Amino acid sequence: MSRFIDRVTIHATAGNGGHGCTSVHREKFKPLGGPDGGNGGNGGDVILVVDPQVHTLLDFHFRPHAKATNGKPGMGANRDGGNGDDLILKVPDGTVILDSKGHLLADLVGDGATFVAARGGRGGLGNAALASKARRAPGFALLGEEGDDNELVLELKSVADVGLVGFPSAGKSSLVSVLSAAKPKIADYPFTTLAPNLGVVQSGNDVFTITDVPGLIPGASQGRGLGLEFLRHLERCAVLAHVVDCATLEPGRDPISDIDALEAELAAYEPVLEADSGLDDLMSRPRVIILNKVDIPEAAELADLVEPELAERGWPIFRVSAVAHLGLRELTFALDDMVRTYRTEHPKPAARRQVIRPKAVDESQFSVVPDPDVEGGFIVRGTRPERWIRQTQFDNDEAVGYLADRLNRLGVEDELVKLGARPGAAVTIGDVTFDWEPQTPVGDDVPLTGRGTDIRLERTDRVGAAERKEARRMRRALHETDSFDDETDE
Structure with missing residues (x-):
C-alpha cells in the first residue's frame, strides 16, 4: 500500500x-x-x-x-x-x-x-x-x-469542496465511503485514518468533492495528535461539516462539547494561505452539523436532546447513519447547494496576465557601500557586477581588463571616486576582493598587446605591497645603523 x-x-x-x-x-x-x-x-x-x-x-x-x-x-x-x-x-x-x-x-x-x-x-x-x-x-x-x-x-493541500472534521471514530471515513466511490480504511479504533481521503460525490447533475481530515483532538492546532499535519487540507474547502458521534461512550464527551472543541482548534489554526482561491478566512466558511450513528436508539435519543440547542447556532443540522444509509440523500443535496452558493459568492480570481516591465535605461543597477570589516574598503552590490565577476577568468589578464572596462562603463569607478576611495582600496564584488586602481582607461583606447594580456595591468605608478615592505625594511636597517654609530662615538 x-x-x-x-x-x-x-x-x-x-x-x-x-x-x-x-x-x-x-x-x-x-x-x-x-x-x-x-x-x-x-x-x-x-x-x-x-x-x-x-x-x-x-x-x-x-x-x-x-x-x-x-x-x-x-x-x-x-x-x-x-x-x-x-x-x-x-x-x-x-x-x-x-x-x-x-x-x-x-x-x-x-x-x-x-x-x-x-x-x-x-x-x-x-x-x-x-x-x-x-x-x-x-x-x-x-x-x-x-x-x-x-x-x-x-x-x-487537498482541493476539495467539503471538508469533514470531527473527533477520532466519529464516522468521517464511513461517510466518505457511502457518499462517494472512495474506499478508505474503516475500523472500530481511534486514528484509523492517517491520511486525508478524497471522494467525488454525484448530486443530480452536479459533482463536488469531499475529504475527511484525520481525527482532531483538543490541542491539534499546537501539534497534538495528527491535527497540525492535516488541518492544512481544510484551507481550500468551501464548506466545513462537523461530524458528531452521537453513540460515543467516552466519558466527558457529548455533541455540543465536541463541536466547541473543534471550533476552538479551527480558530487557533493559522493557515499559510491567507486568501486561497478567493475564499474567506477559515472561520467564516459555512458550517453544517452531521449527527452520525442515529440508527442506534441511544444515539437517536441524544440527537433529540441536543438538536434544539445546536439549532440556535444557525447551522443546518442533519441526522444520518452511514451504516444504515439514513439521511444521506438529503445531506448530499444540501451540501451541493451550499457549495454552489458559496462558490458563486466567492469566485476564483481571474488568472493574471503576464506583464513585462522593461527597466529604465538610466536606472542604477548597482550600489557601493563601505566595507564594515575592512578599513577604507568598499563593497559593490548588484546583479550585473556580481554576474560579471562569476563570468571572468581571473588567470587571464585580458579577461580582467575586459571586466574593468565593463565596471567602468557601468559607473562603478565614478561612484568609488565620489565616496572617497583611495588607490589600493580593497573593493569586494561577490566572492572576489581586489585592490582598486583608479582611472583605468576604457577598452576603446586599449593598446594592442599579446592575446590574453592587458598592458594596463602591468603599468601602475602606485607602490606595491612588496615594494613598501622592502622600503620599510631598509629604513629600519638604516635607523639601526645610525643608532650603532652614535653609541660608538660616545
Missing part, C-alpha cells in the same frame, strides 16, 4: 551554464583568420508541473534531490554548446511551495500549473561574440554561470 506524504523538503539544483570557447580560425594561407569561439549553452531549469495523475508527494520523500543537466561548452568554428535539458517534476494539484524560511512562493492549482524551482545558469560568451573594434581577436571567453541551488518545502 502506497504511503500518503503531504509535506516534503526538496533540494532543487539547476544546471550550470557552459563556458565560452576561445578559438582562432586557422587554415592554409590564413593562420589568423579571426576569432571563432562559440558560446556555451544555458543550464537546464528545474520545473514543477501539476499533473492530475499524481496524488501524493511520495516520490520526493524518497528522492529529495533534483538536478538538471549542465549546458555544453562552446567549440571552435563558431559552434555553440547545447543547452541543458530541463528537469520536469510532476506534483499533485494543490501543491504549495515555500522557501526554507516558510515564505509562500507559489500555489499550484489546476492542471498544467508550473513553477520554476531553480533557474539554470547562463552560458558564457565565446571570443567570437566578444570581438569589437578595440578587441579584434580576444584571447579570452566568458565562463558559464552556476545554476540556482534552492531548498524548498512542498506542502499538499
Whole structure:
C-alpha cells in the first residue's frame, strides 16, 4: 500500500551554464583568420508541473534531490554548446511551495500549473561574440554561470469542496465511503485514518468533492495528535461539516462539547494561505452539523436532546447513519447547494496576465557601500557586477581588463571616486576582493598587446605591497645603523 506524504523538503539544483570557447580560425594561407569561439549553452531549469495523475508527494520523500543537466561548452568554428535539458517534476494539484524560511512562493492549482524551482545558469560568451573594434581577436571567453541551488518545502493541500472534521471514530471515513466511490480504511479504533481521503460525490447533475481530515483532538492546532499535519487540507474547502458521534461512550464527551472543541482548534489554526482561491478566512466558511450513528436508539435519543440547542447556532443540522444509509440523500443535496452558493459568492480570481516591465535605461543597477570589516574598503552590490565577476577568468589578464572596462562603463569607478576611495582600496564584488586602481582607461583606447594580456595591468605608478615592505625594511636597517654609530662615538 502506497504511503500518503503531504509535506516534503526538496533540494532543487539547476544546471550550470557552459563556458565560452576561445578559438582562432586557422587554415592554409590564413593562420589568423579571426576569432571563432562559440558560446556555451544555458543550464537546464528545474520545473514543477501539476499533473492530475499524481496524488501524493511520495516520490520526493524518497528522492529529495533534483538536478538538471549542465549546458555544453562552446567549440571552435563558431559552434555553440547545447543547452541543458530541463528537469520536469510532476506534483499533485494543490501543491504549495515555500522557501526554507516558510515564505509562500507559489500555489499550484489546476492542471498544467508550473513553477520554476531553480533557474539554470547562463552560458558564457565565446571570443567570437566578444570581438569589437578595440578587441579584434580576444584571447579570452566568458565562463558559464552556476545554476540556482534552492531548498524548498512542498506542502499538499487537498482541493476539495467539503471538508469533514470531527473527533477520532466519529464516522468521517464511513461517510466518505457511502457518499462517494472512495474506499478508505474503516475500523472500530481511534486514528484509523492517517491520511486525508478524497471522494467525488454525484448530486443530480452536479459533482463536488469531499475529504475527511484525520481525527482532531483538543490541542491539534499546537501539534497534538495528527491535527497540525492535516488541518492544512481544510484551507481550500468551501464548506466545513462537523461530524458528531452521537453513540460515543467516552466519558466527558457529548455533541455540543465536541463541536466547541473543534471550533476552538479551527480558530487557533493559522493557515499559510491567507486568501486561497478567493475564499474567506477559515472561520467564516459555512458550517453544517452531521449527527452520525442515529440508527442506534441511544444515539437517536441524544440527537433529540441536543438538536434544539445546536439549532440556535444557525447551522443546518442533519441526522444520518452511514451504516444504515439514513439521511444521506438529503445531506448530499444540501451540501451541493451550499457549495454552489458559496462558490458563486466567492469566485476564483481571474488568472493574471503576464506583464513585462522593461527597466529604465538610466536606472542604477548597482550600489557601493563601505566595507564594515575592512578599513577604507568598499563593497559593490548588484546583479550585473556580481554576474560579471562569476563570468571572468581571473588567470587571464585580458579577461580582467575586459571586466574593468565593463565596471567602468557601468559607473562603478565614478561612484568609488565620489565616496572617497583611495588607490589600493580593497573593493569586494561577490566572492572576489581586489585592490582598486583608479582611472583605468576604457577598452576603446586599449593598446594592442599579446592575446590574453592587458598592458594596463602591468603599468601602475602606485607602490606595491612588496615594494613598501622592502622600503620599510631598509629604513629600519638604516635607523639601526645610525643608532650603532652614535653609541660608538660616545
